[in-house]
Amino acid sequence: MPAASFDGALLVGAITALLAAVLAAITTRMRATGATAARVRHGASARALGAIGGVLAAAAAMRALAGADVQALEWWPGFPTQPFTLGLDALAAPFVLLLGLVSAVSFAAHASHGRGGHERLALHAGFVLALLVALVARHGVLFLLAWEGMTLLSAALVASDPTSARARRATYVYLAMSQVGAALIAGALLSLGARGGWTLEAMATAFATLSPGEASTLAWCLTAGFAVKLGLVPLQGWLPLAHPEAPAPVSAVLSGAMVSAGLYGMMRFAWQLPGSPPADWGTVLLVAGVVTALVGSVYAAVEPDAKRLLAWSTVKHSGLLAMALGLAALLHAAAQPALARVALAAAFMHAIGHGLAKAAAFLSVGEVAHVVGSRDLEQWGGLARRMPRAGVAAMVSVLALAGLPALSCFAGEWLLLQALLHGYSAGAGQLRLLAPFAVAGLTLATALALAACAKLLGVGFLGRPRSALADAAREQDPLVSAALLVAAALAVVAGLGAPQLLALLERPLASMLPSAPSDGLSAASALALTVAGASASPVGAAVSVALFSGVAVLLARLGRVRSAPRTAPSWTCGAPVAPRSQYSAHAFARPLRLLFEPVLRSGEDTATLQEGERYAPRRTHVRSGDARLLERPLLAPLVQSVLFVSEQARRLQSGQLHLYLAYLLITLVALLVWGRG
Amino acid sequence: MNTLELADWLPRSNAVNLLAGLFLLSALRAAGSRRVRGCISAYRWNSVALALIALVVALDTASRAVALAALLVLAIKAGLIPMLLARQVKQQEVLTRVALPTGMLVCGALVVLAFSQTRVLFGSDPSILASCLPVSVATTLVALFVMVTRRQALMQVLGLVLLENAIFLAAVSLTQGLPLVVEMGILLDLLAGVALLGLFVGRIEDTLGEGDVSRLDSLRE
Known part of the structure; x- marks a missing residue:
């Protein structure tokens, strides 16, 4: 019994530390701008709290891997269902271990520089907290809340550079694709919860009562939803846009831990709960x-x-x-x-x-x-x-x-x-x-x-x-x-x-x-x-x-002893040695780019300007489009249809009070006539 | 006649049915009147009917709290709010989107719909709510219709308070009276809401000339 409560305390400690990190970062922001030293100290305390939270989560995960069933918290939110429960079972433990370690180093490396640094730190801590709760939630609604919170907080971090149009675009794409995924997950989980109950155990029994066709439909919905987070083709479009735009420590958590949360979701909801994955x-x-x-x-x-x-x-x-x-x-x-x-x-x-x-x-x-x-x-x-x-x-x-x-x-x-x-x-x-x-x-x-x-x-x-x-x-x-x-x-x-x-x-x-x-x-x-x-x-x-490598180094040492190093100008065909004469990143990738051009379709175009010099080109222009494999053929019709529907929906939004009230009246009448169930 | 006999007699009497009829008719009068002041007086009658129904429920259940709520309804809804509304009247004529006779036909259809569907919902229960609930649903629909079809901001406020009356009636008849604190809170809310809306109606009329809310759509984006 003491051991079990100790394990629970580790998880509670992790969550508390992350909450405290959010609060510390927020209160720093609210302090007067003049007191620089106090701000730095508070930023450091928020970072330290976040790192402690990560380490505690990792420790709890190690305990769970060693065989303890960590039940941490139970809270009845007044919801007419089962209480919200946090617990760390065997399946979640590897992912929590990973999240704990990654978030600990990411907080340690989060030097909150520049304007809005503390806001970013607070969002970072909140994002890690939401991710942790999503992994340890034992209740469907709590999981959905944490999953959504994780998406929204990380989207705010992706958009944290307000001057960058690229970041703005990435945020839109990220939010759009994530919301589609989250809608699939929420739909499936809500229909499961409405049948049986909201705890994971109740969902497993609800899966068992479904007909095979329904069960596999639900499992496929969940899989598609989690595939968005995992970034599987053709749902990968947001990942290379959004992950790099966030500050580096957040990118580390996004790529290091959030992607594997998609894997966790597939394992948990599409495999473990139905008992076995669909055909x-x-x-x-x-x-x-x-x-x-x-x-x-x-x-x-x-x-x-x-x-x-x-x-x-x-x-x-x-x-x-x-x-x-x-x-x-x-x-x-x-x-x-x-x-x-x-x-x-x-x-x-x-x-x-x-x-x-x-x-x-x-x-x-x-x-x-x-x-x-x-x-x-x-x-x-x-x-x-x-x-x-x-x-x-x-x-x-x-x-x-x-x-x-x-x-x-x-x-x-x-x-x-x-x-x-x-x-x-x-x-x-x-x-x-x-x-x-x-x-x-x-x-x-x-x-x-x-x-x-x-x-x-x-x-x-x-x-x-x-x-x-x-x-x-x-x-x-x-x-x-x-x-x-x-x-x-x-x-x-x-x-x-x-x-x-x-x-x-x-x-x-x-x-x-x-x-x-x-x-x-x-x-x-x-x-x-x-x-x-x-x-x-x-x-x-x-x-x-x-x-x-030791032998190689040893041989090199021995060789150097025998002949002292000579210093001499390097021969470069008569041209001056400049940093630009090095192999460039583009040149390095060019053979691969040519090889895969039929797939990449980047539309690369190279123009060499001679400008009088016959043998040494003065300048080389390379123009290469942003390669968007699969996005045009697969997603463009989808985008078009969504735009069309939104344009139609805009007509409903006339801005006229009467029409809005009329919608209300029509809904009421329709409910009276058809909503008797 | 002592209280016990009264409680025995009331459900069988037609008092509640009569009052519910008065409630519905006054709501229909508010929907059909050509004069703004006529609408406001219809609302006053509506509130009086509501207060009396609440009083009957109070006698029926021998609850002092419901009786107090009924008195508050009488004071605020039949007294204070119509007064506040009447103060805002600048234009006597009601401006509608749908011609009044057509509107009355639609209202009649809504009432029939409400009665038929509510009867299906709750079956025939010989308690007070049997007559009150369909009336309340019908009044809700009629009040919404008033809000949809009137051009003046003031008439929309009137539709809103009428709607609130209908909901109050449903609450009283379904639950035999809410806790007093809740009812007082609702009344206070409503009073503050009407005062604020009156302020806004004044502002809107100053800005748009006649308080024609159909011109508010230029606010869109």
């Missing part, structure tokens, strides 16, 4: 996941904007998450519970690994973009030397995103690949057909992601600065730099400790697949799959990498 669910998710991963990685490879590149990479990784979940459902349906466990474990591992790495990447790249004053990679260069800590954090996290071994994204991708390969040989029917394409798509997407990461690091952080601002860039806030290093260290720890992390996922896996045997994967020190006969050891990989 063909796995096929659709697997196909959508492969397409999403490919689209995301192609766009990331050709994107010149550093933060938007990371957002496209998020699209790629959410594609992988959908692939893993769909594969698990397919294997579950094909009576391969042990392999389904592996695929599901891949989804959990990848959600955590990608969340940590992406948070670190957004924090470090965002900090660099803030210091340089531009997100355009063509303005960057040579930043690893000028901002060493941010450079190291960006290096580690971006390489982790590329899926290199011993870093955080590797374990999930490896498990997914193993489940695909062995599912192919063991699976029946659809999997025989789908798995080869999925494997090809996965490898292609990973290779393209590596190219995107090489571009980001090589163009942005190595070489010489391409602009005066990049040349003048220095690290500003030591606390922020330290937070960046902690974030990157988390990605490394998650990579090296992947077997231990996998061992922690025992209860979430069992809650999703109660029938599966628990010997599918054993995680002693390596990720060993007894069912597939394969294993990988992140620590071993790290040791061998360290060994080889």
Whole structure:
């Protein structure tokens, strides 16, 4: 009993700390503007409270993973149904762990600079709070409220730069798509709640009483709604617009934790509550996941904007998450519970690994973009030397995103690949057909992601600065730099400790697949799959990498001792050496851009101006449209029809009082005649 | 005759039915009158009928609170509000969108509709509400119709207070009287609302000339 109340207290503490962070940030704003020191101190206390809240949430999640069933709060809001309950069960625990860690480092790195800094901090804390409540809500209406609050608060953060037309557009697109998703979710949950009750348990029993057709319709509605948050093709349009526009710490939470909330929603409401996912669910998710991963990685490879590149990479990784979940459902349906466990474990591992790495990447790249004053990679260069800590954090996290071994994204991708390969040989029917394409798509997407990461690091952080601002860039806030290093260290720890992390996922896996045997994967020190006969050891990989690079460094040292370094001018065909003679981001991506032009349709147009010089072009113009794959053919008719309906609806809004009253009268009469039920 | 006998006799008597008829007829008179002052006096009669019905309910249930509420209704709705409204009358003629005879036909249709549908809703229950609820619904519809079809802001305010009377009647007949605090709150609300609306009507008439609210649509965006 004391242990249980302790676990509950951890969660309550997390929520209280986040609330206190919101209040602290708001009260700072209300103070007189003159007292700068007090403002800074209050901002720091809000940040500290937020970070404490994140750590407490992560601790509660660890307790839940260790086997405690955390019941925190019960509150009767006067609603004529069950009380609002907050609780942390096995399924939510991995996501709360991820959210806690990501939000803790994001608060630590949130230096609230500039005008409206404290408002942003308050919104940031409120957003994290809403996300946490959405994950731990055990009541349908509370979940919907938190889900909506999360969307609205993050939309306010996306729009936090009032002068940017790009941010405004992103906010509109984000709100429009999110509201459609939220409407689907709300419709399905409300119709479920009206049948049985509002707690998750009551919803599960309500699902059991439905006919198969109704149940699968509801599950599909929920899936579509959560696919918007996950950013699956063709619902990905908002993600690369909205995620980069928010301040960097918020982008970290958006990409690191909110995307995986979409995965949580699918697992919880479309799989766990109905007992098993609807038919063909796995096929659709697997196909959508492969397409999403490919689209995301192609766009990331050709994107010149550093933060938007990371957002496209998020699209790629959410594609992988959908692939893993769909594969698990397919294997579950094909009576391969042990392999389904592996695929599901891949989804959990990848959600955590990608969340940590992406948070670190957004924090470090965002900090660099803030210091340089531009997100355009063509303005960057040579930043690893000028901002060493941010450079190291960006290096580690971006390489982790590329899926290199011993870093955080590797374990999930490896498990997914193993489940695909062995599912192919063991699976029946659809999997025989789908798995080869999925494997090809996965490898292609990973290779393209590596190219995107090489571009980001090589163009942005190595070489010489391409602009005066990049040349003048220095690290500003030591606390922020330290937070960046902690974030990157988390990605490394998650990579090296992947077997231990996998061992922690025992209860979430069992809650999703109660029938599966628990010997599918054993995680002693390596990720060993007894069912597939394969294993990988992140620590071993790290040791061998360290060994080889150590030998290389040692050889280089020895060589330098023998011959002292010479300094000589480099030969550059007679042209002066300038930062502009480096490989540019655009040039780096050009082969890929040409290769994928039929899909991208960016309408690129290159014009070289000779201007008298015969062999050395003076200037090269490149004009390239904003590539919008899938959006024109799929969404344009939808947009047109919505506009048409709104135009018609505008006629109802005549502004005449009489007409409004007449609507009231007509409604009343109609209700009297037909509303007797 | 002591109280017990009275409580026994009242539900069987036609007193409530008569008063409900007066209530509905005065509402119809407000919908059909050509003179603004005639409408206001119809509203006064409507309120008197309402107060008397509340008094009957008070006698029936022997509730002192409902009796007090009935007296308050008499004082405020039959006294103060018509006075406030009458003070705002600048134009004697009622301006309508629909010709008055046509309007009366529509009102008749609304009353028939209300009676038929409410009877279906509640069945035939021999209590007080059997006669009051259809009347209340019918008056609601008629009052809304008045608000829809009149051009003057003042007449819309009148429709609003009429609508409030109908809702009050429904509350009294359905629940045998609300708690006194609630009724007093509602009355205070209404009084403040009418005072404020009177102020606005004055302003609107100053701005638009005749208080013709159909010209308010130029405020749109």
